[in-house]
Amino acid sequence: AQKVTQAQTEISVVEKEDVTLDCVYETRDTTYYLFWYKQPPSGELVFLIRRNSFDEQNEISGRYSWNFQKSTSSFNFTITASQVVDSAVYFCALSEAGSGGYNKLIFGAGTRLAVHP
Amino acid sequence: DAGVTQSPTHLIKTRGQHVTLRCSPISGHKSVSWYQQVLGQGPQFIFQYYEKEERGRGNFPDRFSARQFPNYSSELNVNALLLGDSALYLCASSPLVGVWEKLFFGSGTQLSVL
Numbered sequence: 706a707q708k709v710t711q712a713q714t715e716i717s718v719v720e721k722e723d724v725t726l727d728c729v730y731e732t733r734d735t736t737y738y739l740f741w742y743k744q745p746p747s748g749e750l751v752f753l754i755r756r757n758s759f760d761e762q763n764e765i766s767g768r769y770s771w772n773f774q775k776s777t778s779s780f781n782f783t784i785t786a787s788q789v790v791d792s793a794v795y796f797c798a799l800s801e802a803g804s805g806g807y808n809k810l811i812f813g814a815g816t817r818l819a820v821h822p
Numbered sequence: 823d824a825g826v827t828q829s830p831t832h833l834i835k836t837r838g839q840h841v842t843l844r845c846s847p848i849s850g851h852k853s854v855s856w857y858q859q860v861l862g863q864g865p866q867f868i869f870q871y872y873e874k875e876e877r878g879r880g881n882f883p884d885r886f887s888a889r890q891f892p893n894y895s896s897e898l899n900v901n902a903l904l905l906g907d908s909a910l911y912l913c914a915s916s917p918l919v920g921v922w923e924k925l926f927f928g929s930g931t932q933l934s935v936l
Binding site: 709736737738740742747748749750751752755757796798800801802803806807808809810811812813814815 | 825855857862863864865866867870872877878880910912914919920921922923924925926927928929930932
């Protein structure tokens with residue numbers, strides 16, 4: 706079965722520390738897409754990144770970077786020099802296609818990140 | 823451009839009642855999906871609609887139903903509410919349907935069932 710595991714429930718860091726959020730996934734599909742979303746207290750899920758299974762290049766966007774390793778089925782997310790505004794719940798998700806032509810996201814349980822001044 | 827909008831933002835109901843939640847997608851988006859997020863968990867897929875047709879349904883009882891209107895807005899209906907239906911209900915839109923599609927989420931409707 707398709708599954709996403711985020712083993713870290715909560716992480717607490719001090720501002721300017723680097724932090725890595727882990728994501729491990731399971732899928733039978735050879736082609737798939739992985740996503741990271743951020744959920745601030747307002748509740749809205751904010752898209753951060755999308756990665757397809759054929760592209761194993763790491764990606765960097767400002768202070769954010771993502772490490773995709775197909776061999777270990779992991780898609781980890783690192784925030785460099787964390788800031789208080791990074792405090793949120795972060796979700797890793799796997800996109801699954803359903804019969805009948807639909808797609809759904811399978812989310813992990815999320816990691817709550819608290820960045821303290 | 824406006825993002826995905828949901829109404830109401832908060833709702834309190836009692837067991838056995840019925841509730842209707844509303845969602846307006848981003849302009850030009852033809853697909854709307856609904857997710858339920860119980861406190862402390864990740865969102866769970868309920869429905870996906872595309873061009874007014876139900877394309878997929880998650881593992882939810884028949885008390886949950888939805889529809890999509892010609893303007894692509896959508897309603898989620900829940901009958902005979904149970905305490906366990908208390909959750910944040912998120913609506914998401916996307917231009918098309920496909921595993922590559924990035925979903926744009928609204929801020930959700932917080933439903934409390936007493």
